[in-house]
Amino acid sequence: MKIITVKNLVKTFGHIRAVDDISFDVEEGSIFGFLGPNGAGKTTTINILCTLLAPTSGHASLNGHDCNKESAEVRKSIGIVFQDSSLDKDLTARENLLFHAYLYNVDKSERKKRIGDALSFVDLEDRADDLVRKFSGGMKRRLEVARGLIHRPKVLFLDEPTLGLDPQSRANLWEFITELPRKHAVTIFMTTHYMEEAEACDNIAVIDKGKIIALGSPTDLKKIIGGDIIYIKTDDNKKAMSDIKKVIEADVSEKDGEIYLSSLKGDLCIPVIIREIGERVISVRMQRPTLNDVFLKLTGKEIRDETATPEDNIKEAVRSYRRRH
Amino acid sequence: MEFNAIYVIVVREFKKFIRERSRLFSAIARPLLWLFIVGGGMSRIVPAGEGVSYIQFIFPGILGLTILFSSIFSSISIIWDKEFGFMKEILVAPVSRFSVVVGKATSGMIISTIQAVIVLGLFPFIGLQLSFVQFFSAVLICALLGFTIASFGILLASYYESYESFSVIMNFIVMPMFFLSGAMYPVKLLPSVLKIAAKANPLTYGIDALRNVILPMETGRMSSDFSIYSDVLIIIAIAVVFVFVGGKAFERKQ
Ligand SMILES: Nc1ncnc2c1ncn2[C@@H]1O[C@H](COP(=O)(O)OP(=O)(O)OP(=O)(O)O)[C@@H](O)[C@H]1O
Ligand SMILES: [Mg+2]
Numbered sequence: 001m002k003i004i005t006v007k008n009l010v011k012t013f014g015h016i017r018a019v020d021d022i023s024f025d026v027e028e029g030s031i032f033g034f035l036g037p038n039g040a041g042k043t044t045t046i047n048i049l050c051t052l053l054a055p056t057s058g059h060a061s062l063n064g065h066d067c068n069k070e071s072a073e074v075r076k077s078i079g080i081v082f083q084d085s086s087l088d089k090d091l092t093a094r095e096n097l098l099f100h101a102y103l104y105n106v107d108k109s110e111r112k113k114r115i116g117d118a119l120s121f122v123d124l125e126d127r128a129d130d131l132v133r134k135f136s137g138g139m140k141r142r143l144e145v146a147r148g149l150i151h152r153p154k155v156l157f158l159d160e161p162t163l164g165l166d167p168q169s170r171a172n173l174w175e176f177i178t179e180l181p182r183k184h185a186v187t188i189f190m191t192t193h194y195m196e197e198a199e200a201c202d203n204i205a206v207i208d209k210g211k212i213i214a215l216g217s218p219t220d221l222k223k224i225i226g227g228d229i230i231y232i233k234t235d236d237n238k239k240a241m242s243d244i245k246k247v248i249e250a251d252v253s254e255k256d257g258e259i260y261l262s263s264l265k266g267d268l269c270i271p272v273i274i275r276e277i278g279e280r281v282i283s284v285r286m287q288r289p290t291l292n293d294v295f296l297k298l299t300g301k302e303i304r305d306e307t308a309t310p311e312d313n314i315k316e317a318v319r320s321y322r323r324r325h
Numbered sequence: 326m327e328f329n330a331i332y333v334i335v336v337r338e339f340k341k342f343i344r345e346r347s348r349l350f351s352a353i354a355r356p357l358l359w360l361f362i363v364g365g366g367m368s369r370i371v372p373a374g375e376g377v378s379y380i381q382f383i384f385p386g387i388l389g390l391t392i393l394f395s396s397i398f399s400s401i402s403i404i405w406d407k408e409f410g411f412m413k414e415i416l417v418a419p420v421s422r423f424s425v426v427v428g429k430a431t432s433g434m435i436i437s438t439i440q441a442v443i444v445l446g447l448f449p450f451i452g453l454q455l456s457f458v459q460f461f462s463a464v465l466i467c468a469l470l471g472f473t474i475a476s477f478g479i480l481l482a483s484y485y486e487s488y489e490s491f492s493v494i495m496n497f498i499v500m501p502m503f504f505l506s507g508a509m510y511p512v513k514l515l516p517s518v519l520k521i522a523a524k525a526n527p528l529t530y531g532i533d534a535l536r537n538v539i540l541p542m543e544t545g546r547m548s549s550d551f552s553i554y555s556d557v558l559i560i561i562a563i564a565v566v567f568v569f570v571g572g573k574a575f576e577r578k579q
Contacts, residue, residue, distance in 0.1 A: 050417050051417065052413070052416060052417060072419050072421075075417060075418060075419040076419045078417070080417055082410060082413055084410045085410055086410040086411055086412075086413045086414045087410075087411070087414075088337065088341075088411045088414075089409070090341050090344065090345075091337065091340065091341075095337075095340070098333070099333050099337055099414075100414070100418075102329045102330065102332065102333035103329070103330050103333060103414075103415065103418040103420055104418060104419065105327065105329050105330075105419075
């Protein structure tokens with residue numbers, strides 16, 4: 001069943017076309033990823049879907065309700081983790097969750113239990129009564145995810161959930177997110193800059209300058225890029241190349257003294273190759289396709305690096321100023 | 326109306342108020358400074374009329390000042406909530422904007438009434454005698470006025486996005502509201518242009534109602550400007566309009 005349908009959605013701010021005629025569906029119980037550089041229109045799309053913005057034209061519906069006209073119904077069915085934290089830092093973790101539970105009219109008999117479960121689910125039980133301003137970035141993110149699930153939404157929106165986290169917390173949070181559909185019967189709609197994260201999605205839409213430039217499963221997308229690239233150096237590249245061709249169906253060629261080939265499942269190819277030409281191999285390395293490669297292929301330009309805008313820096317400075325005073 | 330939502334919005338505001346001691350301190354210190362320094366000083370040059378000294382005359386005005394600042398401050402916190410993202414948590418919830426406005430206005434009302442009651446408790450020190458009925462009516466009026474001013478603050482906050490606007494609101498809206506409210510001088514003595522401005526100011530009616538209750542006099546320089554009934558009716562009417570318009574202002578999407 002389709003839980004989200006978007007048809008010819010357009011959103012303009014003055015002369016900026018933030019979302020430019022996009023259409024897609026999201027299957028219930030799946031993880032859908034929105035992949036794109038800064039300013040692509042990811043957050044704008046989420047804001048329309050979660051009823052905070054009205055579209056300029058086109059349609060978006062969620063759980064059978066129009067996101068613009070039936071705001072109240074849509075709001076009941078969604079949970080959301082915004083790109084910028086929306087916790088109250090002057091309240092404790094538990095108080096933030098309690099606020100949420102009252103706001104969503106969670107039954108009195110259920111409130112305590114759900115909050116307790118949510119806190120243990122994200123491993124924050126011992127910090128439950130600390131003010132949120134004392135939390136690390138990763139803890140805040142986890143708390144926000146827990147909060148988004150308190151009222152048992154049908155769809156959970158995650159706008160760059162791993163932004164600003166170190167690799168380890170990113171991996172932890174990510175593992176946790178991918179388990180959500182199974183554990184909580186929820187559909188995940190998320191945005192990201194990272195190809196590795198997009199890989200765990202069931203479907204991905206690549207968006208740039210408000211337009212969807214590719215749509216499909218990670219395997220489909222990798223086909224566009226050509227998959228992983230494996231580089232092999234041997235003592236006799238000519239002979240090795242013909243041996244590799246015997247065991248693997250792929251275009252194998254030589255460049256700068258290295259054999260290279262692209263494969264959709266590079267990690268599985270390497271053992272096969274090694275088994276065949278084992279002793280002769282000097283070095284092997286594999287390059288995973290990155291979002292950059294998708295972009296390069298589809299738009300002919302590099303994806304901009306994820307950097308904070310000056311405005312973000314100012315906001316952060318003001319926040320830390322307020323924290324200190 | 327979503328009572329759970331209104332309740333939790335009030336509880337949050339109240340918890341934050343209690344945790345922020347400096348806010349309570351300045352909220353109490355400000356009226357004391359005005360009352361004893363300005364009031365005490367001016368009493369020397371403004372002669373008492375009909376047995377009411379100047380410091381007694383401005384006492385209702387100082388209560389109005391207390392409510393004005395704490396109610397506005399409480400509802401202006403909406404701008405902070407927008408700036409620091411918490412507002413989105415509220416706006417995306419299945420709660421009508423009307424309930425959000427009522428919740429915020431009720432928070433402002435409760436917090437400012439608490440402070441006003443503390444200031445009101447000073448009446449014996451300025452030589453006033455209040456009966457229980459007078460005291461109780463004054464508290465009721467404070468609550469009513471607190472709600473109205475808070476809903477006005479919410480309407481203001483719905484049009485401002487960032488905290489830079491805070492000082493603009495304080496200097497160009499809140500201070501003029503105070504000076505043009507009959508707090509420091511009777512509205513009937515103002516030049517006619519200012520009189521019009523004072524009559525368009527909700528605070529004027531709140532302070533006038535308090536003066537009616539605390540310093541009941543039929544006539545004279547220091548007497549109230551309007552009848553208590555019209556004062557109360559006007560405050561209630563303004564609150565209804567502000568809550569309605571504020572709810573609409575929040576409802577609009579870009
Ligand atoms: N409220 C607004 N007013 C004017 N322009 C806006 C507004 N919100 C977004 N935009 C513009 O719309 C475009 C898309 O912005 P959006 O926030 O959706 O991008 P994004 O894909 O979420 O980017 P990021 O990865 O940086 O979060 C940008 O050019 C942005 O400047
Ligand atoms: Mg964004």
